Amino acid sequence: MALRQTDPLPTATARRRTGPTRARHRPGGSRWNRFDRAVSPYAYVSPFLVIFAVFGLFPLLYTAWVALHDWSLLKGDQGFVGLDNFRTLLSDGNFWNAAFNTASIGVLSAVPQLLLALWLAHLLNRPLKAQTFYRITLLLPNVTSVVAVVVIFSQLFGRDYGLINMVLTHLGAGRVDWQAGTASSHVAIALMIIWRWTGYNALIYLAAMQAVPRELYEAATIDGASRLKQLRSITVPMIKPTLLFTMIVSTIGSMQIMAEPMLFGAQVGPAAIATGGAGRKFQTLSLYLYELGFRNFDFGYASAAAWLMLLLVMVAVGVNFLLARRMKGGLS
């Protein structure tokens, strides 16, 4: 329903189709035109296909091949081992620890982030002066370099001289060693992600909300529905495809969290950069992949981990999709 405004598109396509029909009367043109119509669209999208094959498909398949070998980054191929890497991985406590951390940080960041974004978009989805200003403001955290974000946040979360601990001490709550604990480190990292991505999602929601017919809100207002009720009963059902999109994108994003825990770990020390803190408290899957591949130079094993990770991402997205589909769609 949100797509209603794009209706003119099929008409334009239909109009373009009349071209070849006229040309068919020219002698010798018919076969060429049929060929043209069959092949040209693929030629037009071929840049995508080529790029996808080079940067998407080939690495994927090559990684699968490497995963079946004992492959050291420095020494190269040390022989075919079949599914050994995968077997080791299934009983690798560090891998599952990383999977747990990834899921935990993912949920802690994605859920509040999307709810907050929805609320912000709802607030901004009304006639306002200086709309562009607000929208740019929303996007500002997102265009900030992730390195800068993490460095600043890590300072805030410092154990001895961090601002947050200073406030906590002042309130009599005592200091938190943010990097040392599971819950504390996950909350800290989730906050960085929320700060960075909330505005981005809010903008997407705002764009979708603009397509919801005004009359629905006007009618609801006349009926005496509160703004919160309007958000729940009109906005959310109407922008469901967009909600679904952001949920899936956030899930995939969550599975790939790497820069934040990596730089957060740098605060603990060089040895903790790849391990997500001294006790692997916040080592995510991507970070574990980095440790295996670029710290231990164990490319075969890292490739196997990458493939298992891909499977986990697909499962997570699938579950997410099924859950989201059960949300009420459209207006009942």
Added chain:
Amino acid sequence: MRPTLGGRRARPRTRGGTPARALSATITAGALLLAGACGGSAAAGKENITLSVGLFGDFGFEPLYRRFEQAHPNVRIKERQATYDDHHTNLAAHIATGSGAADVEAIEVGYIGTYTAQPQRFVDLRKYGASTRQSEYLAWKWQQGVAANGAVIGLGTDVGGLALCYRRDLFAKAGLPADRAKVSALWPTWQAFLDTGRRFAAKAPSGAKFVDGPGEFFRAMVAQAPEGVYDRQDKVVAATNPAVKQAWDLSTRMVADGLSAKLTSFTPAWDTGFAKSSFATVACPAWMMAYIQEHSPGSSGRWDIAAIPGGGGSAGGTHLTVPTQSKHQKEAAELVQFLSAAPQQEAVFKAIGNFPSLPALYDKPEVRDHTNPFFNGAPVGKIYADSAKSLDPQHLGPAEGQVRAAIGNGLTRVDQGRQSPDQAWKQALDDVSKVK
């Protein structure tokens, strides 16, 4: 903590600059090559070339490049710097993929074993006359750059002779002697060092701990043993070598006795600790002097340097290598020879403090009598020479870095109060056993 491996130099750079600089170096090199190919031979029949040098931090080489360029008019030198960790990670990727490495790459001792196990990836510097240099070097330092098949992979630039940096003012406030000879006499052994620490803690000014953290002290203790985490057959012996366990026990006791400021070396919090006087002592390989001077510029004269408990030792130090993927192996090898030669090692020592690896320099008055005003005029030439001379060579294995990182993380867990020393030791050994 730098138990990961060896020394990081002063002035770690941001991540941003390196790729751009690498790219521009590549483009320049390519452009010059093209120019050489199209325009026929340049002056004196030699093509103009650009040599890239990959370093972690500032090695004080900049003025030396200009002298090399004067002697070789067709050569231009471009330096690219990254942080310690980034440099070695990138190097591994470049060596593995066969492209992207600089013509001259610095490798710290924590990683040198990884690459001496891969001699085919590096130019054997004997081809360019490096054999004659062997007698100049500390025997163990020379040996660290040699592969099992005898190939000379890297020539040493410096060694990290060990000493101990301490804060005179904090010592005085805690009722301890501040004079460096008397301070050195306080701790002939590590046990005595801990006893001094307890005396310090009893009367210390508020907020000041005795040590920054256990990591670098652990590394210093292990460095003093004849054998570290590897035996000479490249077998990991961290679990069975009593010297490692003893170092672990002493380091964790520092934590248990409340002597640790719980700061890990080379973290932002550690840098802040320098400025806020959070600790009174740090393990101090020669290259650490530059770091301290940079990060607590306001404390000149308050620091001093004493002997390290347990005698000498070395932590860190670097070799310069030429990867075989270099297009200008001959010139790169010449540059390595030049940068590692005695006059240049001496110049670097005087400029930024990295200590030479050529013992002949140790008795030269310019080195032996060199003092450092920042460290209250400490006779750093003599201190680090004595330390380097009294060191037993220690064999470093191919995955030295990973093994030490695993143990270092264990010490941090104890320091964070998350695990008992026994739990952390057990987990550290478990992590070590997974290192291939």
